[in-house]
Amino acid sequence: MAEYRFDELRVGMIAKRRYAFSEQNVQSFADLVVDRSPIHTSHDFAVAKGYPARIVHGLFVQSVISGILGTEIPGSNSVINTISMKMHGPVPIGSEVSYEVEILALTPAVAAVSLGFAGRIGALLVISGKALCSFPQPISC
């Protein structure tokens, strides 16, 4: 668990993580968010739509980024202000995605960190996006 202070962060810092989307954890996600769309839960339906297998929820694919932001860079002292993503391709269940998050800019005036992220299956880009995190300051009164 990284506990960086804002002034310890630098542009270009990178964090990496690999995540395997198993049948079981995709089913858990489907139950948790109550999204049992057949593209995620029915092999026959997914194949009929042209996919090799059921595909992982896009927001599940993105959610791994939340863990990297909150525990690696910027780390546990930060919160997410905004996050945006683009899905570039399906993530079939059983895939392992390699994630990379990089600090793109720092805004000291408001202790904000701009980051870019990408996820790949092998060399194939499946997700990319940007996030803005900040370091909440104690409110004095």
Added chain:
Amino acid sequence: MHEKILASLTPVFREVFDTPNLVLTEELNAKDVEAWDSLNHITLIVEIERLTGLTLTTDELVELQNVGDFARLLATKGYRG
């Protein structure tokens, strides 16, 4: 007085606060915009730095009372809109 700066800032404020019809005036402040909370304020500063290419400081920001002050600060730092 800073119409050109206000015009260039308007799309940023509208996007950050998700308020497409927001009209920037020099008197406008955070109390006038429902979505102008602490998190969106951070996003606003980041986007304004990105737009202007300027680096702002905490000491400069705490002095600001309204959008007019913001425009004047940007002008003193060389931004012309």
